[in-house]
Amino acid sequence: MKPTARGRFRGSEAANGLAMISPTAIYALLLLAAPLAMIFAYSFMTDGYLQIIPRLQLCNYFGPCHSYKIVDGVMTEAQTYNGVWTDPLAKALMLRSLIISLVVTATTVLLAFPVAYFVSFHVSPSKKSLWLFLITIPFWTSYLIRVFLWKVILGTGGVINTGLMELGIIHEPISWLLYNANSVVITLAHAYAPFAILPIFVALEKIDRSLLEAGRDLGESPFMTFERVTLPLAMPGVISSVLIVFIPTIGDYVTPLLVGGPEGRMVANLIELSYKKLDNYPLGSAIAISSMGIVVAVSLLFLFLNRRFLKGNKA
């Protein structure tokens, strides 16, 4: 009997692989893909106060929008609000979130590179795991309390101010350290440090050390070797670091709330407000989708600008 196509598929490697991955994939489909699709759909629907009215509209994104109350099956207009891209506050917060997370990304990756370089090039192989472990530990320990402690460090009665006053360097506490965009940047740069270090470290580890020797043998200075050999080869790691820091920071909720003050609020705070306080899911979804759109657009642009470093590195 000739095996049918279906018979060949069953028991094949592809079928085994798909069967093996299916529990996890189905979980992700149901609790990740479907919910994301759902808020995408919500962002085009009408707010009916604690319920969603499936009437499609674009006003959650553009233009004034109405929310309704349904009493005895009769829809009455309840409130008017601005869509995301016509609301000055939402636009300002999205722009600020974007700027803050760009600054955080640049700071974190620049500060992280020398650390990754040191661990990869100057630490003996047997000690590398220990160093990486030391670097990752703070990342796993109580995020909320770590953020709160930055308040203690940066505040007017905080460690930095009292320290500098003790030393006589300043006489008045510095007030611009806390409750603004600066403190948000410092705290986030701290929180995402290991995320930035590890991808760069992995890329540096992959570099064939004989290439560096070749560079030196051909008469290049250590700096030129770094610029022309090490850095281009480390770029895939740098690019992953940038994305892995940039994408989550734009949606950070706790840090802006605890150390940001009114000037440091970010878009996540607005999403929370729309969802939890205002119960306006369509608007909240539109803000969430818009900010994800910004993240994706910036990330793609960044990848496009760096495409030459990624060629042949599709492994």
Added chain:
Amino acid sequence: MKGGWFRVYTLAYLVFLYAPIALLPIFAFNNATTVAFPLEGFTAKWFAKLWEEPELHRALRNSLIIACSSSVLATTLGIFASRASTRYRFPGKAGLMGMIMLPLVLPEIILAVALLAVMLGIGMPLSLFTVILGHVLVCTPFSIAILSAAFQSLDQSLEEAAYDLGETPISAFRLIILPLVMPGIISSLLITFTISLDEFIMAFFLAGNENTLPVYIFGQFRFPQNVPVILALGTILVCLSIALLATAEYFRRRGIAKTGGKDTGGFL
């Protein structure tokens, strides 16, 4: 000395990384309600107060239930996915793995509101169970990252030898593969437990009227007089996390050594 300036820089960087954690015990044992310098003497009363907070005990109980369930579920899902991705080639692999790993980079607030919207949509009441659903989603990518390293370094000929000796795929998995990746599994359980115990956003959106430990802590930040107690709690949590992570790291390394792989370092 190897590294010169790079070593100095890296040590300074470590000071930056550890500064907040180092301050934690200092203020937890400080005999003052305000969290500021100068210090005002040693006390353990903030730790003693931890026993008098029934709300905290309930939050702790909830967090432990959530963390135990999430770590077991996430590691189970992680075993399937990492086994599939390291052992088999199949169509759509990159896409499926990309989707599964997405929570690693996606802002948690987006995941949280999306799940909240779904729960509202299907009319499921918010409870510890909904938090577990969210935490499994967040923890699974980390589990896969750890387990992939364990499965990757596995020699496929061991499995083939088992088949030749008459084992079925299931018994071969149980007798050969499972013992070899066991350290990775333990490491994954510990790490995902730590992540779930510390996770705030999902719990904040999905716990309904229940508290988890981080949600409780977040609530207490509004009351300045309660802050020292929270720092005492934080000190205990940090010690616990470090102990869990050190154990996880020990098992991760043992696992890699056991299967003869090369240690590339790090969990991610």
